[in-house]
Amino acid sequence: DAKTTQPTSMDCAEGRAANLPCNHSTISGNEYVYWYRQIHSQGPQYIIHGLKNNETNEMASLIITEDRKSSTLILPHATLRDTAVYYCIASLLYNAGNMLTFGGGTRLMVKP
Amino acid sequence: DSGVTQTPKHLITATGQRVTLRCSPRSGDLSVYWYQQSLDQGLQFLIQYYNGEERAKGNILERFSAQQFPDLHSELNLSSLELGDSALYFCASSAGISGNTIYFGEGSWLTVV
Secondary structure, rough: OOOOOOOOEEEEOOOOOEEEEEEEOOOOOEEEEEEEEEOOOOOEEEEEEEEEOOOOOOOEEEEEOOOOEEEEEEOOOOOHHHHHHEEEEEEEEEEOOOOOOOOEEEEEEEEO | OOOOOOEEEEEEOOOOEEEEEEEEOOOOOEEEEEEOOOOOOOOEEEEEOOOOEEEEEEEEEEEOOEEEOOOEEEEEEEOOHHHHEEEEEEEEEEEEOOOOEEEEEEEEEEOOO
């Protein structure tokens, strides 16, 4: 899996959009970009994933640059409950599933 | 609720002992993964099973072993426990088909004293 680089921590005001960047300059053509988050020692929670195109679901949007070397996770209206560690992972998919290699992630603090 | 169930939630045991952590995957999921999260190591992939067979191995110690049973539940066995094995152990599952999302359970807290 390609290495990803994320800022160690970020702050965001409640109600504002949180934009979390991720660099994955060595990503290969068939590696997906996954985002998970972990709220205070709970199990990691899946947020979104994508290959080339931008993706949106009920939780967030994922913007992947055209060269796929970086991406941004957008939480459109951050709430206090979005305070968590966010992990960006580049991962191949195998026939039997895929294994995720977690880095240090970004600690997002949403402030009132 | 991810649908992945882990037991026990908390466990305290002494050094040198052996424990078994249990995981029930989401209904219909064929792949099971085990991860370890300690304070200084972050989330580390240990091992993956797919439909009863070992598929991928990560940083799993020889003192640790796992298996997936015909009903697809999985167990992680930790033996000759050391203080450094104290950690959160997560189980995760996915359908196993390429492209399917991995969902994590809430973890088992192991404290070795």
